[in-house]
């Protein structure tokens with residue numbers, strides 16, 4: 202071995218950065234596929250009913266139109282547990298915007314023109330797209346997203362709340378939100394006999410390949426995903442979405458490669474969104490701040506197609522100690538598109554409610570909100586009784602407070618004025634689970650002295666390619682530039698998606714194991730690589746299974762300083778500071794970028810984002826970036842992310858917890874709490890718009 206410095210922990214710049222900024226990095230739609238046609242979806246204009254007929258005459262009369270597909274003319278797919286993937290398999294319409302037909306033509310422009318010329322005749326039925334609490338069809342699901350149970354109950358919450366000296370009972374709402382990845386969903390489908398290659402904007406090449414193979418009734422490996430570069434996903438590309446299936450179906454039907462790219466407008470109905478929530482939080486506490494009861498109830502929506510229920514109250518199960526606790530998810534299935542994952546599904550909206558309620562409780566107790574959280578710090582996971590692999594929330598709160606300048610803060614609301622601006626500060630806590638999934642990887646030593654590492658990981662803009670190269674180089678004991686990391690292909694083996702903040706830890710474990718095995722084999726041949734190269738393969742399935750049963754989470758403390766215009770109610774976020782504990786940080790530069798990105802998205806959630814559902818049409822009224830507002834440069838001022846040094850040997854050999862979602866959790870609550878401190882107005886409904894502050 203050499204005396205090379207370890208690269209893990211170093212601020213390595215993105216390996217593909219130059220390719221991206223010079224335009225040579227290929228995204229899904231850009232692959233030069235000869236002889237390709239263009240597919241454009243026709244979307245339902247009713248929210249519920251049936252397609253009676255599709256009149257393709259005018260569309261087919263346009264020069265260059267090759268086919269108009271509907272549920273009668275596409276190949277049959279196998280049943281799937283995600284009904285959104287059963288594209289054009291039935292004439293039933295479950296929501297406005299569902300794909301009811303598609304056009305394939307020789308140019309994109311012709312395909313769009315023809316799609317607009319397709320006449321769909323419907324048998325329309327009355328629909329209900331309005332989320333109303335109290336409706337009789339609302340139910341409590343057995344399980345919710347990620348396999349959590351739908352409801353939990355410990356102790357006697359009602360009695361504890363009735364007898365607690367101090368209580369909070371408040372309802373918070375969050376609107377539906379859209380992921381807004383920079384690269385809209387795009388796929389090029391190329392069939393070769395009974396195998397298909399999909400160039401796909403994808404968070405999980407192997408997962409998509411396996412899902413689509415089953416959907417098309419093909420053997421494992423017959424669907425190949427290529428996703429070398431992906432322009433963001435935020436959860437919307439973690440599972441395959443209808444446009445990907447449409448591309449594969451259309452290419453199969455016409456016998457030529459087909460390119461499908463969702464328009465920005467189509468993105469708002471075709472690729473999922475975050476559910477709206479109505480959350481009631483009740484807290485009971487002793488006068489010294491110790492919680493006696495925690496109750497969190499969240500109402501959400503899904504489509505008629507699938508009972509997707511986000512795990513909104515799950516974070517509340519483990520945040521604070523309290524003997525009496527109840528958490529409940531409730532779901533209404535409506536005539537709307539199916540919601541799905543968006544950055545920190547569950548934790549992001551759930552912790553807005555819990556951490557706002559904790560701030561309200563701090564005021565009711567006349568107690569510092571940081572001290573309130575510290576006295577309620579649990580010694581074990583309150584729900585499971587499991588030990589924490591590491592839990593440094595208190596350190597985050599204390600260290601963050603010192604850096605932010607919290608000590609000495611006057612808690613009284615509405616007192617600080619700078620000209621026309623009211624100024625305030627707020628704090629909130631956050632957590633995100635530290636998931637790790639099994640993965641496989643292959644490491645190769647080439648005779649020319651280079652190393653090649655293959656894994657079906659994907660870099661959706663996170664820096665994963667760079668971080669994994671660092672892990673590989675360190676395990677091999679070689680300089681970074683001798684390692685080529687190959688990712689983005691399903692054929693590289695089974696691996697989880699870039700989601701649940703588990704990419705780096707899951708893929709990194711497999712990369713490290715493969716490289717360690719290769720280094721050992723190299724040692725056995727005294728470093729003499731045979732002409733055919735030397736290879737080692739790793740699978741972490743057993744390693745992941747053998748881990749102890751522990752509560753593994755990353756933590757954060759979020760601080761915000763806001764200014765509110767006393768006349769107009771305009772909110773400006775002057776400063777955000779996040780202090781995090783996320784295990785080992787593989788690459789401070791890319792990790793900081795992830796954490797700050799999450800905080801910016803939290804700011805956007807707090808002040809801007811709101812999908813407006815129009816119950817009359819059963820569809821979102823805003824479906825472009827002019828009317829769906831996301832925070833822009835002018836909204837984002839000073840956003841700092843820091844972390845404490847954290848060693849946790851109960852995670853994986855990589856020691857990393859993941860930073861993709863942690864940064865958004867708690868950010869909106871910190872801002873809402875700061876708005877209250879500035880103005881005395883408690884805004885319990887996101888986004889915090891002018892009329893809600895005044």
Ligand code: MOS
Pocket residue numbers: 404435436437439542543544545546699700701702
């Ligand atoms: Mo993330 S919403 O788990 O892709």
